[in-house]
Amino acid sequence: MLLLLGAGVVANAVLAKTKGNAGGFLMINFGWGLAVFAGVTVSYASGAHLNPAVTIGLVTNGATEFGQGVPVNLLSILGYMGAQLVGAFIGAVLAFLAYKQHFDEEPDAGTKLAVFSTGPGIRGYGWNVVTEVLGTFVLVFVVIGFGRAEPGAGLAALGALPVALLVVGIGASLGGPTGYAINPARDLGPRLAHAILPIKGKGSSDWGYSWVPVVGPLIGGALAGLAATALLPIL
Template sequence: MSSFDIFIGETIGTTVLILMGGGVVAGVILKRSKSFGAGWVAIAFGWGLAVMTAVYIAGQVSGAHINPAVTLGIALDTGDIWGQVPYYFAGQLLGAMLGATLCWLAYYGHFRAHLRDREIVGGSGVPGPEALEGEQPVEERPAARRDEPGPVLAIFATSPEIRVTWQNLVTEIIATTVLVLAVLRIALDENAQVSGLGGLLVALVVVALGLSLGGPTGYAINPARDLGPRIVHSLLPLPNKGGSDWSYAWVPVVGPFTGGALAALVHQLAF
């Protein structure tokens, strides 16, 4: 496949992944959504199905890595795609940013309503001319609070439930090692490739990781999935959105890359 195919395939695939994955989180978090409060199981299955959809859309174009940690693991394991790695990474990051932007557009009114809800952000503002019908917006957050993670950051990026940096990093490394090792084994399974079940199997692995290891950090397991939407969150004109938590942003990048490299090492040694 050409470098252009790789870039386009990864851009489209990762866009679909983040649109659908971020979309399920938005549906669960945003108060006026019909799926509000559906819970972590819905999120885990939503992300898994997002992976499956993205793989089936982009698989024949670029191989649908849709994850820089997967690309790194495959490059280290096979040694024959290093020249294409920059195109994979560029498409994945661009796609993640596009997907996050599309998710914001799909839930535009819900973001505005959620972030002007006194129960969510506090305050005592009065409706302005830009308010939605029936909406009671609140005053902007005080400047001192704007660097703190806000009430919708989870739709775009991950954050730990208990902030213990070394543990958060280890959790991401462990989860990504399992993911990439599974991807490498599925890629070599002729039955999975012939039957077309590879995308479904990877999706089920993602669901399993969400249910088993997603609780501590939100299981980024994908540097582009976290970094691209976090950039978009920092740029979008969302009122009362809070900060983008850049002090934590390196963990869901370094952890998955380390896990991808470890998976390649384990695969070389064991298989």
């Protein structure tokens, strides 16, 4: 759900001959926020885990269980991350099917890749990582703050709207340099889909950059979990 709607809003804003063509970055921000709203709403059974960086942040913050009593251990962590990656891949494939004719009409290979994965405005791997670390830190730190303010509530129980608005805010404030992946599965799953799908004139999947939206968010999520332990008191 997250990637179907998230990749879908990017496709609508950038691909040739769509009704939303040239909708701009703010349209994309709001679309991604609403995609998170939908994704969190329907993933309540897992504790609304859509993002490996959030999963890692909760682990470093000392979580002992995920979702409805799932114990935190290596197997459950890898299981959650694997499911997040598979879900992101499937969502991207569905978005491609929805916009297949527009992919065929779009002449620019870079624009097609942008539907699936993020890319920097200015390529500088070190600073791109810093941006992703900061954006993801804000996401995970504030998400943990939601839980602190509502003792005993998981992400799904808090409601999807606060998380959705947070994602819009991060995109509007910190999304400019890299397109704000802030979620390793959100970038890697669709990038794999781009590499595999028979997209007309698709060009490179830019694997040289692909590690940035994976490593940066994982570092940011882990740091946010550690910082929240010291800075966000349990009420």
